[in-house]
Amino acid sequence: NAGVTQTPKFRVLKTGQSMTLLCAQDMNHEYMYWYRQDPGMGLRLIHYSVGEGTTAKGEVPDGYNVSRLKKQNFLLGLESAAPSQTSVYFCASSWELAGGNQETQYFGPGTRLLVL
Amino acid sequence: ILNVEQSPQSLHVQEGDSTNFTCSFPSSNFYALHWYRWETAKSPEALFVMTLNGDEKKKGRISATLNTKEGYSYLYIKGSQPEDSATYLCALQGGATNKLIFGTGTLLAVQP
Numbered sequence: 001n002a003g004v005t006q007t008p009k010f011r012v013l014k015t016g017q018s019m020t021l022l023c024a025q026d027m028n029h030e031y032m033y034w035y036r037q038d039p040g041m042g043l044r045l046i047h048y049s050v051g052e053g054t055t056a057k058g059e060v061p062d063g064y065n066v067s068r069l070k071k072q073n074f075l076l077g078l079e080s081a082a083p084s085q086t087s088v089y090f091c092a093s094s095w096e097l098a099g100g101n102q103e104t105q106y107f108g109p110g111t112r113l114l115v116l
Numbered sequence: 117i118l119n120v121e122q123s124p125q126s127l128h129v130q131e132g133d134s135t136n137f138t139c140s141f142p143s144s145n146f147y148a149l150h151w152y153r154w155e156t157a158k159s160p161e162a163l164f165v166m167t168l169n170g171d172e173k174k175k176g177r178i179s180a181t182l183n184t185k186e187g188y189s190y191l192y193i194k195g196s197q198p199e200d201s202a203t204y205l206c207a208l209q210g211g212a213t214n215k216l217i218f219g220t221g222t223l224l225a226v227q228p
Contacts, residue, residue: 042120043160043205043218058215090159105162106162108159
């Protein structure tokens with residue numbers, strides 16, 4: 001199993017350009033998440049999904065859109081990139097919670113994005 | 117907004133030293149506490165998920181304790197080795213959605 005994979009690994013954008021980051025998982029996880037990691041700050045949740053066809057806002061959703069058309073994929077879109085979106089983006093997935101369980105999140109390797 | 121704090125920010129120890137660090141969180145919004153280990157250039161990997169007050173979990177030389185009433189968790193590493201060098205993250209799960217609020221981590225460097 002590949003686990004959680006992310007493409008691309010690194011990208012440079014100009015301000016105003018758009019792009020889509022792809023996250024794929026082969027563990028049949030129900031839940032998927034997008035985080036950003038910035039210096040001096042913890043991982044911050046951008047958007048998440050609790051199942052195919054569903055998405056919800058996290059802590060820092062502005063400037064991003066997501067889609068979960070297939071259970072194994074979770075796409076993060078930047079419609080008009082800004083320098084403030086320069087960051088490292090991590091995708092994660094987990095089993096769904098059932099009956100008060102807590103489930104570990106499995107992380108991808110990250111995508112480093114630089115917006116000039 | 118829930119705030120998760122970790123201390124110290126960074127720690128340098130010698131090989132063989134035992135060490136510990138702290139994760140503090142608001143006790144009023146507790147569902148579970150997660151610990152992750154994050155090596156440079158890799159992805160965060162789960163160490164423990166803890167839910168009950170007084171919980172203690174152990175994996176090899178690493179162990180963790182939880183106090184939900186006062187809102188803290190300790191991570192202990194016994195006999196640190198260079199391969200333990202990593203950032204240790206804790207994350208608060210504040211509800212049943214599995215959304216995590218991460219601390220900024222403790223960066224541990226173990227010198228041979």
